Amino acid sequence: MVENRPWLDLLTHGVLILGAALFIFPIYIAFVASSHALPDILAAPMPVWPGGQLLENYGAALSQGASAVETPVWVMLFNSLVMALGVAFGKITISILAAFGVVYFRFRMRMIYFWLIFLTLMLPVEVRILPTYEVVADLGLLDTRAGLIFPLVASATATFLFRQFFMTVPPELCEAARLDGASPMRFFFDILLPLARPSMAALFVITFVFGWNQYLWPLLVTTQESQYTILIGINRMLSVGDEQAQWQIIMATSMLALIPPVVVVLIMQRQFVRGLTGSDK
Amino acid sequence: MAHASIFRNRWLPHVLILPQLVLTLAFFIWPAGQAFQQSLFVEDPFGLGAVFVGWDNFAILLEEESYLESVRVTLFFSVAVAVCSLGFGLLFAVFADRVLKGAAFYKTLIIWPYAVAPAVAGVLWLFLFNPTVGVVAHLLGEWGIEWNHTLNGNQALFLVVLAASWKQVSFNFLFFLAGLKAVPLSLVEAAAMDGAGPWRRFWTILFPLLSPVAFFLLVVNVVYAFFDTFGVIHQVTGGGPDGATNILVFKVFHDGFLGLDLGGSAAQSVVLMLIVTGLTIIQFRVIEHRVHY
Numbered sequence: 001m002v003e004n005r006p007w008l009d010l011l012t013h014g015v016l017i018l019g020a021a022l023f024i025f026p027i028y029i030a031f032v033a034s035s036h037a038l039p040d041i042l043a044a045p046m047p048v049w050p051g052g053q054l055l056e057n058y059g060a061a062l063s064q065g066a067s068a069v070e071t072p073v074w075v076m077l078f079n080s081l082v083m084a085l086g087v088a089f090g091k092i093t094i095s096i097l098a099a100f101g102v103v104y105f106r107f108r109m110r111m112i113y114f115w116l117i118f119l120t121l122m123l124p125v126e127v128r129i130l131p132t133y134e135v136v137a138d139l140g141l142l143d144t145r146a147g148l149i150f151p152l153v154a155s156a157t158a159t160f161l162f163r164q165f166f167m168t169v170p171p172e173l174c175e176a177a178r179l180d181g182a183s184p185m186r187f188f189f190d191i192l193l194p195l196a197r198p199s200m201a202a203l204f205v206i207t208f209v210f211g212w213n214q215y216l217w218p219l220l221v222t223t224q225e226s227q228y229t230i231l232i233g234i235n236r237m238l239s240v241g242d243e244q245a246q247w248q249i250i251m252a253t254s255m256l257a258l259i260p261p262v263v264v265v266l267i268m269q270r271q272f273v274r275g276l277t278g279s280d281k
Numbered sequence: 282m283a284h285a286s287i288f289r290n291r292w293l294p295h296v297l298i299l300p301q302l303v304l305t306l307a308f309f310i311w312p313a314g315q316a317f318q319q320s321l322f323v324e325d326p327f328g329l330g331a332v333f334v335g336w337d338n339f340a341i342l343l344e345e346e347s348y349l350e351s352v353r354v355t356l357f358f359s360v361a362v363a364v365c366s367l368g369f370g371l372l373f374a375v376f377a378d379r380v381l382k383g384a385a386f387y388k389t390l391i392i393w394p395y396a397v398a399p400a401v402a403g404v405l406w407l408f409l410f411n412p413t414v415g416v417v418a419h420l421l422g423e424w425g426i427e428w429n430h431t432l433n434g435n436q437a438l439f440l441v442v443l444a445a446s447w448k449q450v451s452f453n454f455l456f457f458l459a460g461l462k463a464v465p466l467s468l469v470e471a472a473a474m475d476g477a478g479p480w481r482r483f484w485t486i487l488f489p490l491l492s493p494v495a496f497f498l499l500v501v502n503v504v505y506a507f508f509d510t511f512g513v514i515h516q517v518t519g520g521g522p523d524g525a526t527n528i529l530v531f532k533v534f535h536d537g538f539l540g541l542d543l544g545g546s547a548a549q550s551v552v553l554m555l556i557v558t559g560l561t562i563i564q565f566r567v568i569e570h571r572v573h574y
Contacts, residue, residue, distance in 0.1 A: 005479070008379070008479060009379075011376075012376045012379045012380055013380070013383075015372065015373070015376045016373065016376050016377060016380065016387045016391075019369070019372075019373045019376075019387075019390075019391060020387065020390035020391060022447075023390065023391060023393070023394050023447075023450075023451075024390070026402075026405040026406060026408075026409060026447075027405070029405075029408070029409060029416055030405055030408065033408065041414055042413070042414055045416065045419050045420075046414065046416050046419075093300075094300040094301045094304065095301060097297045097298070097300065097301070098297060098298045098300070098301040098302075100297055101293075101294040101295075101296075101297030101298040102294075102298065104287055104288050104294075105287055105288055105289075105290060105293070105294035105297075106287050106289075107291075107294050107295070109295075110294070113298050113302060116302065116305060116306070116310065117298075117301060117302065117305055119309075119310070120305055120309040120310070123309060123313070123554065123557055124504075124508045124509075124557070126508045126509075126511055126530050126533075126553075127508065127530070127533070127550055127553040127554050127557060128309070128312045128313050128315075128316050128550055128554065129533060129534060129537065129550070130316070130319075130533070130537040130538070130543065130546050130547065130550065131311075131312035131313070131315035131316045131319065131547070131550070132308055132312040133538075134312070134315065135307060135308060135311060135312050135315070136308075139307075150304055150307075150308060151304075151308040153304055154301060154304030154305045154307075154308055154309060155309075156305075159301065174287075174288075178288070184288040184290060184293060185293075187288075209395070209396050212398065213396075213397075213398035213399065213400070213512075215398065215399065215400045215511060215512035215515070216511045216512070216515075216530075216534065219515070220538070231398055231400045231401065231512065234400065234401070234404055234516075235400065235515065235516055238404070238407075238516065247408065247414060250404065250408075251408065254401050254404050254405065257398065257401050258396070258397050258398065258401050261396035261397070261398070262393050262396040262397065264396065265392070265393060265395060265396040266389065266393055266396075269389065269392070272392075273392075273455060273459070276452075276455055276456070277455055277456055277459040
């Protein structure tokens with residue numbers, strides 16, 4: 001801080017506290033709603049303090065689901081977890097290999113490969129949704145984990161980041177490895193991979209959150225209730241037509257759905273920030 | 282692009298790249314080609330036949346009132362989301378940058394919504410503004426504002442902008458904070474000694490230095506508003522009421538999967554791909570500029 005201005009300090013903390021409150025407020029209300037019985041929530045105004053139904057509601061959600069979705073929430077949480085981990089590990093694995101190939105070898109087709117892959121750099125699945133769906137259907141992958149995960153794995157962002165990272169690795173390391181007679185794969189596993197660990201951790205956080213938060217694609221690919229991811233489950237719980245939505249269960253499920261990605265981001269905050277902004281501060 | 286040190290091997294590089302190449306061809310290049318092809322045909326919804334119609338699908342699209350309305354809604358929605366999330370992201374970053382004590386605490390409180398799925402953010406705000414049970418809707422009612430976003434298009438649009446921006450602020454906050462930390466303290470101190478107050482220092486020093494970051498974020502936010510907000514729209518309004526929140530991505534899904542208008546949906550996909558490509562090119566230019574700094 002450059003100079004002393006008490007009123008500005010006050011304003012600073014005021015704005016930040018207000019901002020933090022704005023982010024906490026919806027979560028707090030959702031938490032309160034998830035701890036009451038349905039009639040309490042429906043009686044406007046809703047109570048502002050947590051009620052006594054907390055364990056019952058979460059227990060009911062986890063073991064039975066809601067009236068509109070009979071699948072227990074833990075099954076859908078598991079589906080989401082499989083998808084998020086699949087997307088994260090899949091992306092990191094295939095893109096670190098491809099980046100290694102592009103950076104450390106000279107071969108014909110190199111530039112063709114390079115452009116084929118990087119063409120897709122920012123092409124989200126949403127814009128080619130119908131034809132991608134048709135391809136997956138033709139391959140017989142609807143309602144399978146492979147069909148859910150693969151189309152989300154092949155984007156070039158991770159490859160691009162690894163490529164950038166490999167370019168900063170001193171060439172002397174590679175020279176030394178070659179003089180010692182190490183094979184390319186040995187160099188990759190013994191030297192490059194340990195060096196790339198921080199980048200991999202950062203990418204893991206980002207791709208895990210990306211995978212967990214996918215919505216449109218699972219909406220199309222999963223048709224059986226037992227295959228729903230948690231976000232699709234929430235949507236189905238809301239679509240009750242004229243019946244009363246079971247808000248206490250929906251809010252409990254929403255809380256459960258946001259915990260895993262938030263925990264991953266908070267625990268790995270440093271890696272996450274570095275992965276996004278390229279700086280540690 | 283060239284690395285100083287390379288290995289010699291005939292087949293290994295191909296094997297290394299193969300997995301990514303196969304997935305890219307199968308799930309990116311091939312479907313994108315399909316979209317282009319389909320956009321030139323009128324297809325029977327049951328796949329029984331297709332007639333080549335050239336650019337007709339695009340021509341129809343540009344004359345269709347509901348498509349033009351969707352373009353207008355998308356533009357308004359994206360600009361609103363970008364302005365709100367950039368504005369608040371910058372505001373919190375500037376203040377968080379001032380704080381010496383408790384900076385990490387505030388940072389943690391502000392960055393976590395990044396991890397919340399757009400679809401979940403949608404449900405949370407939907408619950409708050411639900412006309413029958415919502416706390417905020419109830420409060421607004423007591424102040425004399427009749428809240429019902431299922432009937433009022435403007436209220437519906439406001440609600441999806443709120444839900445979509447709420448979650449994006451933390452992302453912008455991180456980038457702005459990193460940008461502010463990168464400004465040399467000596468620059469700010471020199472200006473302070475010359476008598477420039479905090480307000481003046483922000484506009485003459487910090488803001489210009491942040492502008493490359495801001496431009497990069499603008500592109501990212503527009504991409505986010507265009508594509509990642511599908512979950513918000515689908516959960517909160519379903520494109521309604523009467524198309525008031527029917528953004529382009531939602532319309533592709535709606536016309537293709539519910540309306541079974543394959544040619545029209547494919548033409549919409551192609552338009553969206555062109556938009557993404559344009560934004561990508563802009564972004565690359567900006568990133569290159571930043572590297573030259």
